[in-house]
Amino acid sequence: MTRTSSRVYKITQEGAFAVLAKAREVEAKGKNVIHMEIGEPDFDTPENIKRAAIEALAKGATHYTPTPGIPELRKAIAERISTDLGVNVDWKNVLVTLGCKEAIFASIMSIVDDGDEVIYPNPGYPAYESITAYAGGKPVPLRLSESNEFRMTPEEVNELMTSRTKAIIINSPHNPCGSVLRKEDVKGIVEVAEDRNAFVISDEIYYPILFDGLKHYSPLSFAKKDNVILVDGFSKRYAMTGWRLGYVVAPSDLVEPMTKLLNNLTSCPNQFVQYAGIEALRGPQDSVKQMVKAYEERRNAVMEKLKEIENITYLRPQGAFYAFINVQKILSRVGMNSEQLVARLIEDYGVAVLHGSSMGAYGEGFIRISFANSVENLIEGISRLKRAFNNMLRR
Ligand SMILES: Cc1ncc(COP(=O)(O)O)c(C=O)c1O
Structure with missing residues (x-):
């Protein structure tokens, strides 16, 4: 041993x-x-967000909360998704995490079994490959290159699909390439995934950081089945990296297993940080x-x-x-x-x-x-x- x-x-x-x-x-x-x-x-971090945390601390927000987060923050996240992405999400499907990284970890660990394949962008955020391997799965890289404008197309995804494909990870806007998926890319990838009953894990942490008037498309808006897992966080758009606040929007059947996993990992997100999160989402943008x-x-x-x-x-x-x-x-x-x-x-x-x-x-x-x-x-x-x-x- x-x-x-x-x-x-x-x-x-x-x-x-x-x-x-x-x-x-x-x-x-x-x-x-x-x-x-x-x-x-x-x-x-913007002043109004810092103030909200300080006020929450002063009021004694220093305790455990429910594992998936306080309902008010989960509702604020669902509201912002509906305003920004035009998709209605039930707040009970929102689980608050310690950063988007924990959201990625919880998502992959909750669905990947030994030998399951996960298609992910390479180059891409390293946690996709690392956590898939840790879960016992097989990371399947989809090579992004200058010739395909560092994008993932449905055709390329389809070529990598096998009977073991459990999930396809997409990330738009993309780290490190700065590329953005087009509407037809996102829609087509959702269709490929739904055809083969695979999940789409969509990492949307950079979604408002778009240039030249471009628009963001979330797979949630094209999904006909309950197969999309959205992972996101406050680090980038609210400049809150050190606060460690993120979330998953999970399909209904994953809410309970994922909650159990998060309970074992971190019990709950920090209470006063969650109040700052509400201010970030509902305060001035x-x-x-x-x-x-x-x-x-x-x-x-x-x-x-x-x-x-x-x-x-x-x-x-x-x-x-x-x-x-x-x-x-x-x-x-x-x-x-x-x-x-x-x-x-x-x-x-x-x-x-x-x-x-x-x-x-x-x-x-x-x-x-x-x-x-x-x-x-x-x-x-x-x-x-x-x-x-x-x-x-x-x-
Ligand atoms: C694509 C992507 N996803 C997730 C994360 C993790 O962010 P967080 O600070 O919310 O854990 C990062 C951080 O660099 C990232 O670039």
């Missing part, structure tokens, strides 16, 4: 945290580093609009500045706050992989980005730039990238 379970080795960690730690180490030695690696809004506007301005500035760099290719991100840049030509010429390149960029050039391989095997050859920094810093960061690539290629 080994001391550790074999299951625990199937888990991988998010690379962005490791890159941030490396960048901080270099900073501690006195070197200036521009941060473009971490997927965390640089904005502070101006700060969300301002942040989205700032991300779009940064996207525009980044796209303009990137034109100065040779030997790279990239698409114009349509949502989220990332640009995914193909640096394969540079890697081949300098004989490095993306992780080695990122280490060199931090140490020698004072610029931190995320290596594409940390977002899945098909992310190799790319780096991710996050717009969670000021325009001024992003421009300086890209200047450093330009200098770095020019120097490396000259040698």
